[in-house]
Amino acid sequence: MQNFIRNLAQENDFQATRLLKILRAVQAKYLHIPKQAIEQLALMLNVPRTQIQNVVAFYSFFHFEPRGKYDILISSSITDLMVGQEELINYFAEKLGVKIGEVRADGVVSLANTSCSGMCDQSLAGLVNGYAITKLTKPRIDEIVENVNKQLPLENWSQNLFDVQDNILKPDLLLNQKTTQGEAINTTFARGLMQTLDEVEKSGLRGRGGAGYTTAWKWKFCHEEQADQRYIVCNADEGEPGTFKDRVILNSYADSVFEGMTVAAAIIGATQGFIYLRGEYLHLHEKLEAILQARRDANLLGKNILQHGFDFDIEICLGAGAYICGEESALIESLEGKAGIPRNRPPYPVVSGYLNKPTSVNNVETFLAAANIAIHGGEWFANFGTAKSKGTKILSISGDCAKPGIYEYPFGVTAQTILNDCGASDVLGVQVGGPSGTFISNDEFERKIAFEDLATGGSFIIFNNSRNILDIVHNFSHFFAHESCGFCTPCRVGTSLLKKQVDKIVEGHGSAGDIVALEELCQIIKNYSHCGLGQTAANPVLTTLERYPEIYQKMLKKISYEPGFDLDKSLEIARRMANRDDAHAHLAQVED
C-alpha cells in the first residue's frame, strides 16, 4: 500500500488540492480509505490528518470501513420511488443476500441507497463501483446478481446495463446548433474580448444553475479584480434531484461547453479552468478527457491557442457524492481538496475564489449558451425569451409522462405547454426546480418558466393524481437532512428536526399543534441558514402546505396531544426482557 500511495501522491504532484482525486483512487483500490493511507497522505501532502479524515467523512463515496468489491448504490429520489424503488431494492437485497446499507459477509458486494443519480428519465438507476446503471428491472437485477456472484469483471458485463440515453426530445436554439471547433474562440478574438463581453451582456444571459445571476457581470467583476491569476470553473455538479440536462450537454455538446469556458477564460484573463463533474457522472469522465486531449492536439487548449497569444487549459475534477458542492463556494472548497462547506460572503468568489483568487463559477448550460452567443452575437440570443429571462432553457423532464427527457424552450413557456409536449395527463402537480424549487398545483399550469415566475435550474418532475403529496415531501425532507453540510445550526439541526416532524405527521402521529410547529420550524431554517441549501430546504413543505393544507390536516389526530412515536412499539424490548405479554405490558397510544 505504501508504494501505491507514494506513486499516487507523486502523480498528483503532492498537491493537497487533488485530495479528492487521490482518495477516489484509494477508495477504488482498497474499497475504503485505510487509516494507514490517511497517515501517509497527511505527511506526503503536508496537510493535517484531520483534513483528510474530514474529507473521507464528508463525502458519501468515501468510507472508513471497506465496501464490497462490487459496491452497488441505488438512487432513491422521488422519481425512483415512483417506479417502485423500494420493492426493487428489496428484491436486489434478497437476491444478493445482503442487507441494504451493509456489506455481504464474503465482502464481495455491498448495497445502499444514494441521492438522485441524475438518470430520472431512465429510472430505476444506480451505480456500480461508481458507474451508472439504468432502467433497472427484475430481469436486469437478476443479471447483475449473476455477474456479481460470478465475480465477473465490470468490463465483461453486458454493456447495455450501462447504457445511458440522451433522450433529447425537443431541441431548440442551443441544442440545434452544430458548431465547428474553434469557431467561438476565433469569432471572440476577431471581435475583441471586451466587445464579446458586451455581446454576452446584450444577450441577457443569466446563470443556468437556477440562481440567475447575470453572466456578463460575473465575468466583468472577475476581470476587473486585481490579481496575478484568475480561474474559470464549470459547475457540473448537477445534484438537484430531477436534473440531468448537464449530463446530456456534456455527453453530446462538450466541445461547445469547453469552447464557452475558453472564451470566458480569455475574457476574464484566466489561464486555468476546472470542470467539477459530479461523482455520479463517472461514466462521462473518460470521454471528456479524450475530448480535452483532442482539443489540446488541435491547439484549442494549451499554449498560444489558435495563435491568439492566449494560454488556457482545463482539468476535470470529480466529486464524491455531496449535493452541497453544487453551491459555488462549497464547490471551490471541494476543488481545493476540502469538505464542501459554503464560505462566508463577502468576499464573493469573483473576488476571492479558488486559492483565494478571482474565480468565475458558471453552469454547464451557461457555457454552452455563451459559446453560441460568442458566435452569433447577443441579439441572436436576446430575441428569444421574456423581458427578464432571455434565451432558452434546457429542461430535464421526468415523472409521470409518456416521454421523459430533455426539452429546450424559450423562456416564458407555460407549464401546460410542456405537459402537453411530454405527454402528461391527469396531472396533480409539478415540482419545478427540484426539491429546492416550487411545487405547483394543477391550478397553476399557465405559469411560465422564467426567472420572474418559475425559476428553475432545469428540474421538472411531473406527478399524476395517483401520487401522494406527503410521499413527495417525505422524500425531499429526508434528502435535505442527508445532504446538509452541517456548518450552521439552523440547517444542521433544523433539517433533521424537519425530517422528524414530517415523519411524525406522515406516520399519523401528528396532533393539533403539529402543523404550526412544522411551519415555524420551516421559517427558522429558511430565514437563518447560511447558504442556499438551507434557505430552500423547507420549500417542499412550505409550497405544499400553502396549496394543500387539508392534506396535512387530514393526517392529524383529533386530540390535543399525540406522542411523536409509537408508544406500544417502544415497549417491545421491555416486554421481551421481562418475558411478558399480558394486557398490563401494553400501552394505548392515547389515554381514553
Next chain:
Amino acid sequence: MNKTIVIDGKVIPFQDGQTIMEAAAEAGIYIAHLCHNPQFTPHGSCKLCTVKVNGRNCSACTFPASEGQNITNISKELNDDREKITQMLFVEGNHFCPSCEKTGNCNLQAVAYHLGMTDNHFPHFFENREVDASHPDVMIDHNRCIFCTLCVRASQEVDSKNVFAISGRGLEKRLVVNSESGLLKDSDLDVNDCAAHICPTGAILIKRTGYKVPIGQRIFDHAHIDTVTLANEGASHDE
C-alpha cells in the same frame, strides 16, 4: 468624518474592515453569539448573531459594516428565533446543566437564560456521543460540543498548533483530535493552551478544577452574558 451605521436606532461609528459585530461591541452594544470570539477569525456558523441589515438577515460576526446600514438587533422576532436556534443546540447534543461542571460559567446556558429560554421546545436527538478522558489534564465530553470551532481556531491561531478539527457531514459532525489514535492524550495539547480554555460549553474541561469555584459564585450567577461579554470583548477592541 466618521463613517456610521445604525443599530436599533442608535448611530454608531465604524472603521473600514470592521464587521457589524466589532463595531457594535466597541459601541457597547451586545449582539448574542456563541461561535464568535474577537480573538479569532470569525466563523459565522451558530447564526445566533443574525441581525437584519436593511431588512435582510446577515451574520453580524462576518458581515462587514458599511455606510447606510440600518440594522435591527433587538426585536421580538429576532429574539424568538435566536431562542429557537439555541434550543436546536440543546436538543442536538446532550446538555444537562444541573449535572454539568460548567454550569454558571457556560455561555450556552447563559445565552439561553439571556434569551428567556425555559424549555427545549424541540424533540431531543439523544445522540450517543463519547467522552475522551485520555489526556492527563484535559477532557472532552462530546455530548456538549456545539461545533463552534473556537477550540479549532484557538489552537491554530493562538497556540500555533492544530489539535482540533470538525469532521463529518450534517448531524454526523464531530470534534476530532489531530493524533494518530484520535485520542487527546496523543495530541500535542498542553493544559495551558488557549484551546483548552476557550470552550463556551462544557465540552472541553480542565480536569480537577470543576468545582474550585462553588456553584452560586460563578460568572453568570451574578451577571448577565451581555455585560460580561461587553466587558471582555468590547474592551479587547479598545486596546
